[in-house]
Amino acid sequence: MKYDLEYVLDSALDGIFIVAHDHRLVLFNRACEELYRLSKEDIVDKASRKLQDLKKTLQEKKSEKEKPAYGELASEKERMVLPHKGNKEVWVETIYTPIYDQDNGEIAYVMGVIKDITEQKNLEIQKQVLLTQLSILRKDIESKYDFSNIIGQSSGILNALELAGEVAKQNTTVFLSGESGTGKELFAKAIHYNSRRASKPFIAINCSGFPDTLIESELFGYEKGAFTGAEKTKPGKIQLVAGGTLFLDEVTDMSLSAQAKMLRIIQEREFEMLGGIKTLRADIRIIASTNTDIEKRIREGKFREDLYYRLYVYPIFIPPLRDRLDDLEILAKTFISQMNREMGKQVKGLTPEAWKILKGFSWPGNIRELQNVIERLLILSKNPIIGVNEIPGYIKSAHEIKVSSRRLDPGGALPDRLSLDKCVRQFETNLIVDALKESGFNKTKAAGILGLTRSTFRYKLAKVPHERLKTGWDVNN
Ligand SMILES: Nc1ncnc2c1ncn2[C@@H]1O[C@H](COP(=O)(O)OP(=O)(O)O)[C@@H](O)[C@H]1O
Ligand SMILES: [Mg+2]
Known part of the structure; x- marks a missing residue:
């Protein structure tokens, strides 16, 4: 043709x-x-x-x-x-x-x-729209993660803020330590968004969230065919960060093999993808964090000492909430006004007694826990002022135990032993009073209910404080 x-x-x-x-x-x-x-x-x-x-x-x-x-x-x-x-x-x-x-x-x-x-032109328009949206969002994030949004007046937090502010503009590796929920990630973001890398990504990886083999593919990426199931090439977080900040959260849980590769990245700024032969450059700033005793992990042989020294360049410690309870009220008030706005509520605050209970709690989950408690209080709130009744039971009972152990402890000596003895006695008293009520104040029947002989019952009854035995009750029968 x-x-x-x-x-x-x-x-x-x-x-x-x-x-x-x-x-x-x-x-x-x-x-x-x-x-x-x-x-x-x-x-x-x-x-x-x-x-x-x-x-x-x-x-x-x-x-x-x-x-x-x-x-x-x-x-x-x-x-x-x-x-x-x-x-x-x-x-x-x-x-x-x-x-x-x-x-x-x-x-x-x-x-x-x-x-x-036409298609290309539409994509260009879409790209412009996305870039504009991105810059609006970025401004939003930058203002959200400003140091001024890290709340607290205690010396511990002011000290951490000062250290973070000083180092933000440098490229220095930062090591954040503190219990879970104290604000390590918040600090890491504030450092990033106040650094020269602010316009580049901040990427967090939780090293405890991955099995040993997966953490490496997450961090370094892999080439197609690097292992069974690697059907296409996938970049790792280190490539995605490209000029930004990598936050290695709970770094002590990283596998030893990933630790060796991280060490090379910090020393030589080089790495290879899994199954890759090309050596790639890593342009990253590292912020690491831990909530455990890293030195213990080193002694146990689970964390490389040389990597520790590379990461522990500029340590910042964030104290637990229980050690800065002076910050509690301002933190809680900030969360209340934020959540009022989000939920359309009008909670004004707490009663003095309710504040006392919150301030007396040990907050093992730190600020995250406080945030959750405030959220729950706001969801359930019926009145503008939150009272003791609305405080979650576990916080109240921790408060009650504290109060009763204080009340039961006369001199402060050997507080644990004394409070235990007193508690046991109080428990026994309650049982005796209950048995008496049940038996219609008949001592023989009451002894029977408790499985005691009449004489043992009498002996124990003699120790029951008088005020617990309502006047007029005849317990001598
Ligand atoms: N000083 C603070 N001011 C305001 N919010 C805080 C503060 N510290 C922590 N938060 C909030 O508490 C929560 C837990 O903080 P996060 O940074 O995730 O803790 P960590 O990483 O130490 O577990 C987050 O919602 C964070 O915004
Ligand atoms: Mg965290």
Whole structure:
């Protein structure tokens, strides 16, 4: 089968036209006519002007005794929107290229190729929209993670804030330690968003959340086929950070093999993906954190000492909430006003007794726990002032145990022993009083209920404080 060139060009979806130097329209393919509905007069007009421009450029080249290279004289791409096709905007891009006379090397024709770039144009618009949204979000995040949003007036927190503020602008590795929920991640983000890397990503990886083998693929990424199941190449967090900050949360739980690779990254800023042969550069700042005794992990042989020294360059300790209970009220008030806004509530505060209970609690889950408690209080709140009744039972009972052990402990000596003895006695008293009530204040029956002989019961009853035996009750029978 033989194809006629014009027939082939008519099958193309790009518009193709050729105009001669004497303004003849030599070719105007089907796409120009049917898809783009271009006017022949317009095309001849435009192409002739282009041809003149190209000739001029060619003359300039010739005067410089240069022969234009293939493709060199092609025009810039010209974009335009076609008159509406229905209600859809169609964008096209035209490029003009010269066709030389084979005998004298002059430009004999100009060829135009028109492409539909609507899809590309839409993607560009979408990209612009996303970039604008991204910069709005970034500003939002930057303000959210400003140091001023780390609440607290205690010396422990002010000291940590000062250290963090000093180091933020440097590239120094920071080591954050503190119990879970004390704000390590909040500090790490504030350091990042106040550093020169603020416009680059902050990526956190929780080293305790992965089995040994997975942590490496998360951190360093893998090439397709690196292991069974690696169906396509996947970049690791280190690549994704690209100029930003990597937060190694609970770093002591990292496997020893990943630790060796991290050490190399810190020392040489180099690594390879799993199954990869190319050595890649790592442009990252590291902030590490732990809530355990890292030195113990070193002694146990679970954490490399050399890595520890590389990470422990600039330590910041964040004290637990129980050691800075002065901060509790301001923290709780901040959370109340934040959550009021989010939940549309109007809680004003707590009663003095309720504050006392919160301030007396040990907060093992630290600020995260306080946040959760406040959230729960707000959800359940019926009144603008939260009272003792609304405080979760476990916090109240911790308070009650404290109060009763204080009340039962007369001199403060041997508080644990004494409070235990007293508690046992109090428990016994309650049982005796209950048995008496149940038996209608009959001692023999009460002794029977408790499985005691009458004499043992009498002996124990003698120790029951008088006020517990309601006046008028005859317990001598
Ligand atoms: N000083 C603080 N001021 C305000 N919010 C805080 C403060 N410290 C911690 N938080 C909040 O408490 C929660 C737990 O903090 P996070 O940084 O995740 O703790 P960690 O990483 O130490 O477990 C987060 O919601 C955080 O925003
Ligand atoms: Mg954390």
